[in-house]
Amino acid sequence: MNATMTDDLDLRVKRLKESLGGRVSVPAHHYQRPNIVRHADLVGDSYRLAVAASRSEASYIILCGVRFMAESAAILARPDQRVLSPDLAAGCPMADMIDLAGASMALASLKAAGVADPAPVVYMNSNADVKALAGSLGGSVCTSSNASAVVRHYLDRGRPVFFAPDRNLAMNTAKRLGLDSGAVFLVGKDGSIRGQGDPSRGLLFAWDGFCHVHRRFTLDQVRAARQKHPGARLIVHPECDPELVDLSDDSGSTEGMQNAIRDGGPGRAWIVGTESNFVLRLASEYPDRTVEPLALSYCPDMSLITRETLICSLESIVAFESGSGPLVHELRIEGQLRDQAASALRAMVDIVEGRS
Numbered sequence: 001m002n003a004t005m006t007d008d009l010d011l012r013v014k015r016l017k018e019s020l021g022g023r024v025s026v027p028a029h030h031y032q033r034p035n036i037v038r039h040a041d042l043v044g045d046s047y048r049l050a051v052a053a054s055r056s057e058a059s060y061i062i063l064c065g066v067r068f069m070a071e072s073a074a075i076l077a078r079p080d081q082r083v084l085s086p087d088l089a090a091g092c093p094m095a096d097m098i099d100l101a102g103a104s105m106a107l108a109s110l111k112a113a114g115v116a117d118p119a120p121v122v123y124m125n126s127n128a129d130v131k132a133l134a135g136s137l138g139g140s141v142c143t144s145s146n147a148s149a150v151v152r153h154y155l156d157r158g159r160p161v162f163f164a165p166d167r168n169l170a171m172n173t174a175k176r177l178g179l180d181s182g183a184v185f186l187v188g189k190d191g192s193i194r195g196q197g198d199p200s201r202g203l204l205f206a207w208d209g210f211c212h213v214h215r216r217f218t219l220d221q222v223r224a225a226r227q228k229h230p231g232a233r234l235i236v237h238p239e240c241d242p243e244l245v246d247l248s249d250d251s252g253s254t255e256g257m258q259n260a261i262r263d264g265g266p267g268r269a270w271i272v273g274t275e276s277n278f279v280l281r282l283a284s285e286y287p288d289r290t291v292e293p294l295a296l297s298y299c300p301d302m303s304l305i306t307r308e309t310l311i312c313s314l315e316s317i318v319a320f321e322s323g324s325g326p327l328v329h330e331l332r333i334e335g336q337l338r339d340q341a342a343s344a345l346r347a348m349v350d351i352v353e354g355r356s
């Protein structure tokens with residue numbers, strides 16, 4: 001019975017996509033379930049998905065990922081493009097750890113501590129209003145693959161950085177850039193600034209947020225994996241604890257991990273510390289090498305996207321085109337919010353592509 005249901009759902013997705021042809025594009029994040037990935041037109045990290053959405057010819061984009069990803073696609077989409085999320089309840093707990101009021105309060109707190117003209121650098125994993133605040137203050141979005149380049153860009157221009165929301169990515173970036181620990185501070189949800197040095201001479205101020213999926217990995221798991229697979233290379237995501245990153249052989253974004261495993265060639269062994277849907281997919285894509293999760297850790301929000309919710313999105317487009325129903329779970333970001341958030345996203349692309 002399960003097999004029949006599986007076939008039936010896959011067939012429905014396939015037929016609906018065929019009926020809509022090139023008018024619909026279904027990009028999916030690396031952390032999506034395998035039965036979503038197999039229907040995706042493109043699979044990538046949040047940066048790749050946002051850039052691809054901005055260049056897509058399709059009239060409808062169904063973003064299979066969490067809400068901030070669909071928001072980013074809606075911010076960068078053409079005015080005539082419609083962006084849908086299969087399930088608007090798929091949020092990101094880390095993105096929700098800072099809102100506009102919290103970010104504004106943190107910046108006011110830095111100003112009160114004598115920090116001159118901090119540049120907000122907000123992780124792609126943030127909500128549209130926080131991205132818009134960054135854009136309005138000449139700041140930028142960043143991703144795990146370009147955080148070092150974006151932070152360095154502002155430091156080179158004499159602007160200290162307020163980084164939100166992920167403290168681990170901020171601390172790992174500070175280490176990668178060789179920043180003195182006395183120049184790095186944590187900013188609490190009450191606006192408190194914690195660190196060893198004088199904040200007015202600080203270079204990086206990190207909001208105290210985290211990703212629960214990556215925080216689950218422990219040093220004991222690293223030791224056990226090293227014992228079980230001696231000789232394997234350990235690669236972890238920079239949202240992991242800095243101590244764990246220090247013990248690994250490398251850290252990188254999902255795209256970086258995928259490239260390392262692909263380019264490492266057959267016969268190599270890898271232990272990978274990131275979301276499990278992605279790691280297990282890499283293992284099945286590269287059967288000629290060993291790819292083991294550091295431990296199983298799934299993102300429950302990513303897993304809210306199912307074939308049923310994807311079918312609902314596709315059916316709503318069919319109904320919308322025939323005039324018999326509305327688009328379901330459409331995301332629209334408009335006006336100043338869109339302009340300012342787009343400015344922060346474009347700042348990232350310009351920095352990464354060397355145009356600013």
Ligand code: SF4
Pocket residue numbers: 031066091092093094095125211212213214275299300301302
């Ligand atoms: S894996 Fe972490 S950062 Fe990514 S969507 Fe889930 S909670 Fe958010």
